[in-house]
Amino acid sequence: MEEKCHLSHFFSPPVFSSAQKIPKVAYQYEEDRGPARADNDVYNSWLKSRTLPQNTGTLLAPGNHRPFDHTTLRLASRICKMCFPDILRLFFALHPWRTVLMIILQLVRGMLPVFKGFSHAVLIDEVQSMITSGNFLWLRLAKLAATEVIRAVLEFTVDSIASSTENIVHTSARFLIEYKQMEQRVRLDVPTLANPIIRDLLHESDLFVRSFVGGSSFGLFSMFDFTRVLVLFSELVSHLFLLSSLFWKGTHSPLLFLSLLSAVLPPVLTWLRGNRTYSGGYDNPQEAHAVARQEKMRRLAYSDYHRSEVLLFGLGPWVLQSWARARRTILGFEHCHAADESGLSSQFWSYLNSTGLLAAMQNLPVLILLQSNAASLGMFTLYRSSIHALFYTAGSLITTLRLAFQGVFLMGAFCAAMHVQPQLQPTADKAIRYRRCSKGMKIELKNLTFSYPTSRDPVLKDINLTIEAGETLAIVGLNGSGKSTLANVLLRILDFDSGIITVNGLDIRRYRPADYHAHITSVFQGFSKYDGSVKENVGVGLIQESQNPSAVHEALRLAGAADFVKALPQGMKTKLKTGNSESSAWLPEVPGAYTHTRHELSGGEWQRLAISRALMRAHRPEVELILLDEPTSSLDAHAQNRLFNTVEKIATSSTGGKIKTVIFITHRLSTARRADKIAMMERGRITEFGTHEELLQRDGAYAALYRASV
Numbered sequence: 001m002e003e004k005c006h007l008s009h010f011f012s013p014p015v016f017s018s019a020q021k022i023p024k025v026a027y028q029y030e031e032d033r034g035p036a037r038a039d040n041d042v043y044n045s046w047l048k049s050r051t052l053p054q055n056t057g058t059l060l061a062p063g064n065h066r067p068f069d070h071t072t073l074r075l076a077s078r079i080c081k082m083c084f085p086d087i088l089r090l091f092f093a094l095h096p097w098r099t100v101l102m103i104i105l106q107l108v109r110g111m112l113p114v115f116k117g118f119s120h121a122v123l124i125d126e127v128q129s130m131i132t133s134g135n136f137l138w139l140r141l142a143k144l145a146a147t148e149v150i151r152a153v154l155e156f157t158v159d160s161i162a163s164s165t166e167n168i169v170h171t172s173a174r175f176l177i178e179y180k181q182m183e184q185r186v187r188l189d190v191p192t193l194a195n196p197i198i199r200d201l202l203h204e205s206d207l208f209v210r211s212f213v214g215g216s217s218f219g220l221f222s223m224f225d226f227t228r229v230l231v232l233f234s235e236l237v238s239h240l241f242l243l244s245s246l247f248w249k250g251t252h253s254p255l256l257f258l259s260l261l262s263a264v265l266p267p268v269l270t271w272l273r274g275n276r277t278y279s280g281g282y283d284n285p286q287e288a289h290a291v292a293r294q295e296k297m298r299r300l301a302y303s304d305y306h307r308s309e310v311l312l313f314g315l316g317p318w319v320l321q322s323w324a325r326a327r328r329t330i331l332g333f334e335h336c337h338a339a340d341e342s343g344l345s346s347q348f349w350s351y352l353n354s355t356g357l358l359a360a361m362q363n364l365p366v367l368i369l370l371q372s373n374a375a376s377l378g379m380f381t382l383y384r385s386s387i388h389a390l391f392y393t394a395g396s397l398i399t400t401l402r403l404a405f406q407g408v409f410l411m412g413a414f415c416a417a418m419h420v421q422p423q424l425q426p427t428a429d430k431a432i433r434y435r436r437c438s439k440g441m442k443i444e445l446k447n448l449t450f451s452y453p454t455s456r457d458p459v460l461k462d463i464n465l466t467i468e469a470g471e472t473l474a475i476v477g478l479n480g481s482g483k484s485t486l487a488n489v490l491l492r493i494l495d496f497d498s499g500i501i502t503v504n505g506l507d508i509r510r511y512r513p514a515d516y517h518a519h520i521t522s523v524f525q526g527f528s529k530y531d532g533s534v535k536e537n538v539g540v541g542l543i544q545e546s547q548n549p550s551a552v553h554e555a556l557r558l559a560g561a562a563d564f565v566k567a568l569p570q571g572m573k574t575k576l577k578t579g580n581s582e583s584s585a586w587l588p589e590v591p592g593a594y595t596h597t598r599h600e601l602s603g604g605e606w607q608r609l610a611i612s613r614a615l616m617r618a619h620r621p622e623v624e625l626i627l628l629d630e631p632t633s634s635l636d637a638h639a640q641n642r643l644f645n646t647v648e649k650i651a652t653s654s655t656g657g658k659i660k661t662v663i664f665i666t667h668r669l670s671t672a673r674r675a676d677k678i679a680m681m682e683r684g685r686i687t688e689f690g691t692h693e694e695l696l697q698r699d700g701a702y703a704a705l706y707r708a709s710v
């Protein structure tokens, strides 16, 4: 650790250790919402503020403080110019008059301490003159006391009105900002969220929102603190005014200058000392890595979800050792930070600050003034209290402005994030409404290629495939051949790199994903287990029917889940234990708490619920595609057959014609043969395509796989 201290990691800026890949489509703008250029500028300024000149190609980790230099100051002012009016307009629209009142009251609030000091000084002067003159008037004293009480009542009233107005404005602002954040999240799709820069943008946008919730408790500057700046500013100005008025008579401007210097110097010294490091994050990638590792190991140790594997594989000692290593590294860094804080130069500044030198300096002007005739005890008290208040106000203002400087970049992230367009969303001029076909969905793929952002080679290569409306297609192949990826591309969860997909004759990229998804139902291979009841788990398949018990029951019946659900302690209302809920690992293990009131399901039972969810909407006339990715991997042979009979029935009209296209991915070739066509996938390509009989006759990879499976 000694060596690390010497390496002075602490002054090196916190950056991502691995270079971030700048994504192919970094940012799209909302075309129909104002000038895209301004949004583009905010985004670019935000991104530039994270770029370190001395570390070309690397970016500051999200949440970390920007260096205070000429370039970042310019960027901050650009962001302010573009974002601040928008944000103010947003909040101002909530409570226009209350906001104005709040601002006025904050300005008045800032002047109150000066009035108080002045009132006290007058009181002291009066008492002093009464004592020195020997003419002690009780009535005069009572009048002065009454004036002071009235002043206090007025101060209290202004303060109360200011606080209640502030509360109302803040509560609404908090709701609005959180709502905007939620809105941001729910509209973004998988490819957009896979973009690391967008993830960082959202992270900083979240910090901006969090600053509203915590009221700066995270050391973040929120818009609420803007009002604090107003109070501090008005307080500072009123103290300055008061102090200058004390020195007006006579030529005492050097004294005034000395007073101000002695008051403002300590916070400036503190600021200079504090400005040498970037705070607000982990200074070093190694430290950040250790913190992440420590957290990961702690989760492993606590998590019920991982408990069985931790026990079975004997991971206990490894978890403990890894945690201890990470913890030791962190403690080492903490020790270094502490050593740095108590370094010689740092100690010197603190010492200078804490010596009586500056305090003594503050007394000099008043000692000189006391020689003059104008001097009084009240003036002396007023001077002392005012100079102290000036001292603290200047310090608070500098700290607040420093936070505000960092807050500007978080605000920039929030503004830019508001305009990020989901990658899969077509632009307004290209978007078309979904074209329906009464016989199901016709899908054509031509030369389709796709790669994940992290993959070296394409996962789907040159795929050509036609699925006729109403046809049933089975996709088979070895593990990792790209079946689920192809399904996700067809479902428009993932985009593709090149080639074309047409749905009912039109380019899939021109459909709005939400519009397209309304015509599909699906069971994903890694389906979700929702933290809720059976009814909630199934109901999400068709939200408008989720509260209808008979609709949920029918879906359960079709998926063969009705019997086991009936046997659950509270039937459809039984709360389920998902097992993957990290939150449950942190909740206290007390009788009646989370884990004890929830019911565990088997893998097959969960799968039946996922199928029920898909079947909630499968029968709807607008649904033209049913895509099932290994829907029966945990089901027994009877259940599997029943499910395919059900799906076949749903896909067929009462007159016997096909009305829905069905695609299913399976490793069970006995079910694949039920399909009209089979596509055999190998290493990202469709190598064989045809009916079961045709593929057997061909005696290729499918035939070999089929023979191995039976």
Ligand SMILES: Nc1ncnc2c1ncn2[C@@H]1O[C@H](COP(=O)(O)OP(=O)(O)OP(=O)(O)O)[C@@H](O)[C@H]1O
Residues within 6 Å of the ligand: 452, 453, 454, 455, 459, 477, 478, 479, 480, 481, 482, 483, 484, 485, 486, 525
């Ligand atoms: N999110 C991801 N990021 C990067 N690579 C991925 C991702 N998901 C899958 N892959 C890779 O893409 C390839 C195809 O995976 P996919 O899940 O599509 O295969 P599969 O045929 O469905 O396999 P299985 O039969 O095991 O379900 C694999 O090599 C896998 O490692």
